[in-house]
Amino acid sequence: MPQKPHTPGAEARFPFDRMAVERFRQAFPRARWSDGRKSWFVPGKTAAGRIDRWLEKEAAMLAVHGDSKGRDAFAFDPISSPYLEVSDDLRIRTPYSKTVIEELRTVPWASWDEELRTWRVPFRSFEELRRRWPRIEKAAQQAEPEERKRRRESARSSDAHKAAQLRNAERRRHRYPLPAEHLPPVGKPVATEEYGIVVFSEVSGELVEAEDLTASYPNAACANASYIWGRWRSATLSELIATWPTRSASKADKRLRWWQPTLPELRVARRNARSMERRKQTRDLSRFADLGCASRVLNQNA
Structure with missing residues (x-):
């Protein structure tokens, strides 16, 4: 039954349930259903408040009923x-695991109790918890300290770990194989395959041994060219900002081991450089603050 525009009242919407509709009509005998709005209209100036109180009472009743069903399901x-x-x-109390957190966040009404340091799930969410439990338990087992230690020890003896150690050691040397016939400009940021955008400070002229290429730069070892070592450093933010990008880097340029950086590459490098500068400023401020506190303590004791 359509309502007049000036009729005071409020609308009520809730998931269809035959018993809930009966309870609603008992609580609001003057309520009328609107097919156009797909909602109940309750006349009266205080209708909105009465509807809110009824919905809260209904939610509490459904929660109690859901908890009761969940307890029965858990007992069975x-x-x-x-x-x-x-x-x-x-x-639920497990070792820290991102997978466990992600799974529990999807369980309805699950919440983290900071005081108890545990996840709390009401019984009305038991079915959803049981559906996700195999993945939760597996992730918790993998997060146990003994299991993590076993995986670390296993990884240390793997070929991938040894290769990573070689790459890290080579990176700390700050050297890079450059084609003898295609040297980069010294002092200007250029893009490289392994280390991103860097600045070459020196080209030594020392020939690169084939063993070094094969171990640390397999892509360069595949090319039939002579290489010499170049010394590099990370590009500063000011250098990256002043660098003019190229439209695109061709495959031929990348085969030559360095190229003029593109705009997407510069954006990533600039973002990382800004982040590093902010961290450095934070460390410096913290160091100065500690020195200031120490100085005041010394002055007070003097």
Whole structure:
């Protein structure tokens, strides 16, 4: 039944449930259903407040009913796990794991209790928790300190770990193989395959041994060219800002081991350089603050 525009009142919407509709009509006998709005209209100046109170009462009743059903389901088919405790709700305590956090955040009404340092899940969410529990438990087991230690020890003996150690050692040398017939400009930022945008400070003229190329620069070793070592450093933010980008880097340029950086490459490098400068400023400010505190203490003791 359509309502007059000037009729005071409020609309009520809630998921369809036959029993809920009956309870609503008992609480609001003057309510009328609107097919156009797909909602109930309750006349009266205080209708909005009365509807809110009814919805809160309904939600509390449904929560109690859902918890009761969840308790029955848990009693019939419980989850047995060292990570799960049963109290007035379900409490999950695991080693830190991003996977566990992501899974529990998707469980309805799950919340983190800072005081107890545990996740709390009401029984009404038991079915959803049980559906996700295999993944939660597996992630928790993998996050155990003993399991992490075992994986680290296993990784140390792997070929990938040894290769990573070689790459890190080579990076600390700050050297780079450059084609003898295609040398970069000294003192200007250029892009490289392994180290991003760098500035070459020196080209030594020392020939690169084939073993070094094969071990640390396999892509260069595949090319039939002579290489000499160049010394590099990271580009500063001011240098990156002053660098003019090229439209695109061709495959031929990249095969020559260095090229004029493109705009996307410069954007990434500038963002990283700004972040590094902010961290350095924060460290410097913290150091100066500590020195200032120490100076005041010395002056007070003098």
